[in-house]
Amino acid sequence: MDNIQVLLQAPVFNLQLLIDGLLIGAIFALAAYGMALVWGVMNVINIAQGEFVMLGGYVTVYLSLAGMHPLLTIPVAFVALFVLGWVLYRGVIFRVVDKDLFISILATFGLSILLQQLANELFGADVRTAESGLDTVFLAGGTVTVAQIKLVAFAAAIVLGFALMLFLKNSRLGQAIRATAQNARAARILGIDTDRVYATTYALNAAICGAAGALVAMTWIIHPYLGLTYTVRAFMIVIVAGLGNLLGIIFSGAGLGISEQYAGFVLGAEFQTAFLFSLLVVILVVRNLSLKRKRKYLK
Amino acid sequence: MNDGTIRGALYVVVASIGLVAPMLFPDYTIQLAFLWLMVLFALTWDILGGQMGYNSFGNILFFGLGCYVTAVLQRDTELGFFVSLAAGMGLSVVVAVAAAAILGPLILAMRGHYFAICTLGLGIAVADIFAGWDYVGAGSGIVPRLYPGDVADRNYFYYYLLFALAVAAFVTLRVLYRSRFGLAINAIRDDEDKAEAMGIHTTRYKVAAWMVAAFFLGLAGGPVAGLVGFVDPRDLAFAGPTFGVWMVLMAILGGKGTLWGPVIGAVIFHITQEVFWTYFLGWQRVMLGLLIVLIVVFFPMGIMGWLRENRPQWFGEVVRGTAEAKAGERAA
Amino acid sequence: MSALLEVRNVSKAFGGVVANRDISLRVPRGKIVGLIGPNGSGKTTLFSSIVGYHPVDSGSIAFEGREITRLRVPEIARLGLLRTFQQTRIYGKMNCIQNMQISVPQAGASVVEMFSRFAPEVTEEAEALLDFVGLHSKRFLRAGDLSFGQQKLLEFAMALMNQPQMLLLDEPTAGINPTLINGLIERLQRANADLGITLLVIEHNMRVIMNLAEHIYCLAHGELLADGAPAELQKDKRVIDAYLGAH
Numbered sequence: 001m002d003n004i005q006v007l008l009q010a011p012v013f014n015l016q017l018l019i020d021g022l023l024i025g026a027i028f029a030l031a032a033y034g035m036a037l038v039w040g041v042m043n044v045i046n047i048a049q050g051e052f053v054m055l056g057g058y059v060t061v062y063l064s065l066a067g068m069h070p071l072l073t074i075p076v077a078f079v080a081l082f083v084l085g086w087v088l089y090r091g092v093i094f095r096v097v098d099k100d101l102f103i104s105i106l107a108t109f110g111l112s113i114l115l116q117q118l119a120n121e122l123f124g125a126d127v128r129t130a131e132s133g134l135d136t137v138f139l140a141g142g143t144v145t146v147a148q149i150k151l152v153a154f155a156a157a158i159v160l161g162f163a164l165m166l167f168l169k170n171s172r173l174g175q176a177i178r179a180t181a182q183n184a185r186a187a188r189i190l191g192i193d194t195d196r197v198y199a200t201t202y203a204l205n206a207a208i209c210g211a212a213g214a215l216v217a218m219t220w221i222i223h224p225y226l227g228l229t230y231t232v233r234a235f236m237i238v239i240v241a242g243l244g245n246l247l248g249i250i251f252s253g254a255g256l257g258i259s260e261q262y263a264g265f266v267l268g269a270e271f272q273t274a275f276l277f278s279l280l281v282v283i284l285v286v287r288n289l290s291l292k293r294k295r296k297y298l299k
Numbered sequence: 300m301n302d303g304t305i306r307g308a309l310y311v312v313v314a315s316i317g318l319v320a321p322m323l324f325p326d327y328t329i330q331l332a333f334l335w336l337m338v339l340f341a342l343t344w345d346i347l348g349g350q351m352g353y354n355s356f357g358n359i360l361f362f363g364l365g366c367y368v369t370a371v372l373q374r375d376t377e378l379g380f381f382v383s384l385a386a387g388m389g390l391s392v393v394v395a396v397a398a399a400a401i402l403g404p405l406i407l408a409m410r411g412h413y414f415a416i417c418t419l420g421l422g423i424a425v426a427d428i429f430a431g432w433d434y435v436g437a438g439s440g441i442v443p444r445l446y447p448g449d450v451a452d453r454n455y456f457y458y459y460l461l462f463a464l465a466v467a468a469f470v471t472l473r474v475l476y477r478s479r480f481g482l483a484i485n486a487i488r489d490d491e492d493k494a495e496a497m498g499i500h501t502t503r504y505k506v507a508a509w510m511v512a513a514f515f516l517g518l519a520g521g522p523v524a525g526l527v528g529f530v531d532p533r534d535l536a537f538a539g540p541t542f543g544v545w546m547v548l549m550a551i552l553g554g555k556g557t558l559w560g561p562v563i564g565a566v567i568f569h570i571t572q573e574v575f576w577t578y579f580l581g582w583q584r585v586m587l588g589l590l591i592v593l594i595v596v597f598f599p600m601g602i603m604g605w606l607r608e609n610r611p612q613w614f615g616e617v618v619r620g621t622a623e624a625k626a627g628e629r630a631a
Numbered sequence: 632m633s634a635l636l637e638v639r640n641v642s643k644a645f646g647g648v649v650a651n652r653d654i655s656l657r658v659p660r661g662k663i664v665g666l667i668g669p670n671g672s673g674k675t676t677l678f679s680s681i682v683g684y685h686p687v688d689s690g691s692i693a694f695e696g697r698e699i700t701r702l703r704v705p706e707i708a709r710l711g712l713l714r715t716f717q718q719t720r721i722y723g724k725m726n727c728i729q730n731m732q733i734s735v736p737q738a739g740a741s742v743v744e745m746f747s748r749f750a751p752e753v754t755e756e757a758e759a760l761l762d763f764v765g766l767h768s769k770r771f772l773r774a775g776d777l778s779f780g781q782q783k784l785l786e787f788a789m790a791l792m793n794q795p796q797m798l799l800l801d802e803p804t805a806g807i808n809p810t811l812i813n814g815l816i817e818r819l820q821r822a823n824a825d826l827g828i829t830l831l832v833i834e835h836n837m838r839v840i841m842n843l844a845e846h847i848y849c850l851a852h853g854e855l856l857a858d859g860a861p862a863e864l865q866k867d868k869r870v871i872d873a874y875l876g877a878h
Contacts, residue, residue, distance in 0.1 A: 045412055095596050101412045102354050106547070106595040113540065114588030121581050228423070235416060270438075274427030280420035281406075288409050295685055295703065480746050482725065482733040489722035496682065496720075497793055498708035498737040507745065556724075 003266045016144045017261040023150045024220070025257025026157035030212045031230055032237035032249050033161060034205035037168075040243045041181040041201045042097050047108040048088075050230030051115040052206045056081050056213025057130075057222035058123055064130040070149075070218045071132070074156060077214040078207045085206025089199045097198060112227060119224040130217045153215040160211055164204075165246060177201055229273060232280050239283060314466070321458045328454040330573060332526060335458075335465040337549060337569045339519055341561030342468050343512040344546035349555030350476065351508050352488030353407065357418030359543040360425050361513040363536035364398060365391035365520020367435055370530045373444040380447050388521040395517025396510050403506035410491070419539070426537030440531040443524045457526040461519065468515045473558060475511065484508050488556075544591070545572075552594055554603025563602055633696055635660040635797055635829050636681070636712070641690030643673075643680050650676040652853045653690070658797070663823055663830045665844030665861075667837075669874055672850040674833045675717055678799050682714045683707045695796070709738040711796035715803065717833075719782045723775030727766055727785055730774050731757035734789040757792060764788045764818060780807050784815070791822060797829040798822075804836050812836070816843055841865060849873065 007013055031053055038046050056077040063073045092111060096104040134148040168174035180187040180197045188194050209230075216222055233256060240255075241248030256279075263275035317335070321328040340362075347353045369387030376383055402421070409417055430438050446453035475481055483504045486494040494501050524530045534541075545568065553564020571590070575583040598605070606613060634657035643651040650673045658664045666674050680687045683704045692700045694712050702710075722730050732749050761767045764784040769777065774785060783803065790798055803819065804812050816839060822828050834840035840847065841861040848858040851873040857864060864870050 045416075092592055092596060099599075102415065103595060103599060105412055105415055106354075106551075107592055109544070110588055110591030110595055112588075113544065113591060114585060117582075117584035117588055121585060232420060268431070270431040271427065274424055274431060277420040277424035277427065281417055281424060284409060284413055284417040284420075285405050288413070289405075292408060295683070475746065478746050478748050479733070479740075479744065482729055482749075483745075485725055485729070486722045486733045489724050490720050492704075493716075493720040493722065494733075495703075495705045496684075496708055496714060496716075497734055497789065498705050498713075499733070500737060500740065501705065503745070 021258030021261040025254035029253025031234040034208040035234040044104045048112040050227030052209030053213040053230045056210030057217035060214040060217040061128045070130045074214045077210040081210025082207035085203035089202040127223045332458040335461040337565040338465045340546040341549035341565040345550040345561045351484040355418045357422035361395040361516035365517040366524040366536040369521030370441040370443040391517040395513040399509040399513035407505040422539040430532040554601030557603040560603035637693040665840040665847040668850035673853040713795040714799035717801045721774045727770045734792040760788045800832045
């Protein structure tokens with residue numbers, strides 16, 4: 001707990017935590033946006049969300065080992081995971097879309113375990129990263145460091161998020177997706193191929209996570225087991241922000257990123273994930289209690 | 300031969316097998332002991348998941364508490380082995396049931412997928428906390444007291460202990476499911492709003508159900524810790540991704556919401572798992588993930604569910620429109 | 632003389648939509664009171680408000696002289712005020728007898744009782760009530776396998792099993808075969824006369840409610856339009872206009 005003393009006596013450390021939190025928070029928000037998309041359109045809570053991030057990261061790791069510049073791997077990860085998402089939809093997901101939510105949670109949970117263990121067998125359990133060769137920026141007289149690649153990743157996350165938003169708003173497919181989200185039956189009657197919409201949505205979500213994973217591999221590290229942490233982060237952000245609220249997702253993402261940084265600093269790195277999962281429990285309990293006052297419950 | 304005799308015979312057969320198995324297959328005593336642990340896991344999960352409709356991913360919490368409380372008590376006291384084990388198990392039950400009683404009203408107030416995900420988070424959070432807590436050995440875990448005897452005797456001892464616990468759980472649940480409690484939790488599963496509208500104390504029953512599960516899970520922690528010889532926070536005590544998920548899978552495979560379903564599911568799953576381990580080694584977890592997906596997608600009703608659909612007469616159930624139903628209507 | 636159920640100036644809005652505005656009504660003990668009104672007039676919302684399904688925005692509700700405005704659904708049910716649902720709700724995977732057994736009154740259940748088997752008297756009463764509604768021969772069938780009409784009868788029997796003081800019935804004859812409606816009405820009257828259960832009934836079937844109820848309240852657009860004896864309301868121009876859509 002003397003770390004709190006450090007924060008109080010040298011406020012500049014707060015800046016470090018805030019910046020790091022904000023930068024990683026953008027990536028969390030991206031994964032959350034994708035999860036909200038799949039949840040809103042298909043009523044599926046994709047527990048394998050984090051695994052898509054993880055696999056995107058591995059695409060970057062291996063391509064950069066083969067010589068490609070890490071930034072160029074982002075679109076490749078995007079496409080690769082789009083394909084994977086499409087395949088998984090056609091293989092598994094389409095069968096659970098109209099079943100009750102628990103079945104889809106279990107099915108995607110099974111997928112998550114499958115992908116995680118597959119990655120462990122194929123890539124090994126070691127922690128990996130992709131060198132970007134970019135410099136570090138020094139602020140506040142050298143006490144705050146920001147790797148340039150993190151700034152680039154932050155920008156990329158914002159760009160991707162906006163591109164997705166514009167796509168959903170303006171393109172025909174995007175509008176079909178939104179229509180299906182509002183009322184699948186009506187959409188079907190009006191001639192929209194809802195199955196196609198579902199497949200595209202799921203694949204698109206995987207692609208976004210893949211791109212997010214590429215960013216994670218460049219700016220931090222990846223390993224086969226980081227999937228669940230990203231799934232939980234995305235879920236928490238969606239819970240706090242609400243399904244349709246993009247601005248809320250951005251702010252919640254930032255908030256979560258920053259809180260995690262503080263938790264890691266104050267409690268110690270070994271308690272950072274404990275903090276994350278405890279926060280999940282607390283958020284859900286508090287949310288439910290406040291709804292209970294109005295005699296509702298989380299639905 | 301009526302239902303009662305068939306059932307009675309079934310119980311005798313299973314009990315006999317349970318009693319003699321380790322003598323017939325002494326090399327497999329540990330695996331057999333784990334079989335009974337799996338049966339206990341599946342049965343306790345099903346109280347909430349199958350009978351009450353609350354799918355928990357965090358029941359492992361109570362088992363882990365059992366492991367740690369027993370191991371810590373054995374470490375910190377000077378009692379003899381058997382006394383310390385008994386005391387440890389006793390205290391474990393108190394702690395586990397108390398945890399259920401305290402967390403229950405908060406967490407069981409959530410429904411459906413929120414409950415599922417919340418319990419998932421709870422299990423992992425507790426695992427991570429124990430993995431960082433020095434008093435219980437943090438990541439290095441605890442070594443429980445060693446059984447005072449040779450390996451074969453030790454294995455027999457823990458085998459029969461776990462067998463007894465599994466039987467106790469089964470018998471208790473059989474009694475409970477026929478009581479008001481059993482119908483109440485089924486009503487909560489079928490329509491919780493209706494149950495509330497009929498004045499049923501839903502919160503009381505939900506928390507009670509979790510306390511029953513916690514009771515047996517807490518009891519099992521100590522023996523398993525002794526059998527394994529080492530309490531690891533993530534790989535044994537709060538092993539969410541393994542035990543925690545298997546609980547769910549076994550109950551669904553066998554048929555959730557039935558008494559024998561979880562038992563059958565546990566047996567089949569455990570044997571399959573051992574086979575995977577022998578033949579696929581590294582890839583066994585991958586196969587397990589695949590198995591979950593296949594079962595959930597293609598066989599969610601489980602074995603008992605399948606039997607109920609296709610052979611309802613085995614269950615003494617009457618289906619509308621069949622000859623039995625019509626005869627019943629005319630007679631009544 | 633205070634009524635069994637007293638609703639005073641209750642209002643409830645959902646977002647911007649006012650479902651109930653300033654509704655007052657009284658149901659005297661032992662009587663059958665009707666609640667009518669065109670679709671969307673707020674009848675079911677009023678029921679939900681009364682039994683505590685959602686909090687009301689303003690007003691008060693008293694049952695047996697006791698304020699229940701802020702109580703929750705299970706608490707109000709245990710005081711003896713039950714409601715049935717428009718989309719009939721029963722416990723689908725349990726058989727009829729079990730549905731009945733678990734509908735036994737829940738007030739004052741001790742821990743021992745929670746974990747005990749049901750007394751034989753409970754099962755006897757369950758069978759008697761199932762017989763009363765004509766479902767005795769179907770008592771071992773799964774409730775979910777019954778036809779819609781049969782489920783409605785089961786829901787009614789379950790309500791009786793709970794020994795309520797008062798029953799709020801939401802469209803009890805909706806979806807029932809016209810030839811069976813008379814049988815249902817007769818059972819409602821017997822429940823009222825023999826068992827002393829006070830009834831507040833939402834109905835769209837005018838023939839039924841005019842013959843069943845002693846006093847009728849009419850809602851329209853979320854407000855109380857008129858109330859009185861059936862004969863008066865049948866001639867009330869406002870009521871006729873509400874149903875025919877004139878403003």
